[in-house]
Amino acid sequence: MEAVLRAVAMYLFLLLVFRLAGRRTLAQLTSFDFVLMLIISEAAENAMVGENFSVINSFVVIMTLIVLDILLSLWKRRWPGMDKWLEGLPTVIVENGRPLKDRMARARVDEQDILQAARERHGLVRLDQIKYAVLEVSGGISIIPASGRSQEG
Amino acid sequence: MSEPPIEQDLTFQRRFWKIQRIAWMIMGAALVAALLGFLGHGPFSRATLGGPDDPLRLDYDRLAQYEVASELSLRLLAQGGKPAAVWIDREYLTKVQLDGIVPAPERTELSADRVTYLFALSSSGDQPVVITLYVRMKEAGRVRGAIGVAGGGSLSFRQFVFP
Numbered sequence: 001m002e003a004v005l006r007a008v009a010m011y012l013f014l015l016l017v018f019r020l021a022g023r024r025t026l027a028q029l030t031s032f033d034f035v036l037m038l039i040i041s042e043a044a045e046n047a048m049v050g051e052n053f054s055v056i057n058s059f060v061v062i063m064t065l066i067v068l069d070i071l072l073s074l075w076k077r078r079w080p081g082m083d084k085w086l087e088g089l090p091t092v093i094v095e096n097g098r099p100l101k102d103r104m105a106r107a108r109v110d111e112q113d114i115l116q117a118a119r120e121r122h123g124l125v126r127l128d129q130i131k132y133a134v135l136e137v138s139g140g141i142s143i144i145p146a147s148g149r150s151q152e153g
Numbered sequence: 154m155s156e157p158p159i160e161q162d163l164t165f166q167r168r169f170w171k172i173q174r175i176a177w178m179i180m181g182a183a184l185v186a187a188l189l190g191f192l193g194h195g196p197f198s199r200a201t202l203g204g205p206d207d208p209l210r211l212d213y214d215r216l217a218q219y220e221v222a223s224e225l226s227l228r229l230l231a232q233g234g235k236p237a238a239v240w241i242d243r244e245y246l247t248k249v250q251l252d253g254i255v256p257a258p259e260r261t262e263l264s265a266d267r268v269t270y271l272f273a274l275s276s277s278g279d280q281p282v283v284i285t286l287y288v289r290m291k292e293a294g295r296v297r298g299a300i301g302v303a304g305g306g307s308l309s310f311r312q313f314v315f316p
Binding site for chain 1: 157161166170173
């Protein structure tokens with residue numbers, strides 16, 4: 001019985017902590033972020049499974065997590081307003097080539113990150129080639145090139 | 154400048170960023186608390202009952218964590234020759250797992266409400282001796298216990314076990 005409570009507590013805690021850590025925390029898998037994910041999963045496992053090596057306990061923990069995930073997704077559909085709180089909304093950070101500095105500062109995104117996304121996705125090299133840059137819910141940055149220009153070498 | 158055709162809610166976003174900052178401060182404070190032992194097993198969590206002149210002195214973890222090893226250190230004044238009879242209440246022993254007692258008792262006696270451990274003492278006069286009980290907390294929440302010496306006073310202590 002305790003396994004279920006521990007799994008629920010761990011799931012909700014991780015949800016809360018990552019939501020509050022901000023979008024940039026899990027955005028890109030640089031080696032630093034990769035290490036973070038690995039270590040966090042180890043730390044979470046200890047508390048959920050402990051010294052219980054039984055297969056049935058693993059089944060219970062895994063099922064609890066999946067059920068929680070399903071419940072959360074059902075809840076999001078019934079109350080679409082929850083989406084804002086659970087996952088957030090996109091934020092425009094560059095508008096018509098002009099970086100919106102205060103939003104970038106709050107979201108902890110710098111110009112380098114935006115230019116990198118611009119190069120990766122559209123082969124753009126300058127901010128003025130970007131119509132909109134949007135910090136998405138996932139933490140990634142999507143680029144909408146200025147009209148008439150894209151794949152400029 | 155027209156509004157970009159992207160669904161964003163700036164009022165909500167700014168409010169959320171503020172909540173985020175508050176949350177970071179709370180997390181930082183929680184870390185400091187943990188380092189200081191407020192969440193168990195640190196400098197603050199160790200407590201002592203009884204002063205240097207008292208016949209019985211107990212060092213214990215007032216804040217402990219579930220399934221983590223903890224120590225109860227009892228210092229008592231021995232009367233050389235007679236075995237020291239240290240008792241612990243049975244209620245407490247049901248809430249912890251006793252991993253060991255150092256030094257090992259010579260004998261264990263059971264009664265309805267307590268378990269008494271008898272330790273042989275060397276006959277070189279009155280001197281303070283220390284007995285350590287290694288326990289592992291098996292129940293989360295508030296735990297109460299009592300420990301004492303037969304005919305020599307007792308100490309009751311309280312621990313809070315974080316799950």
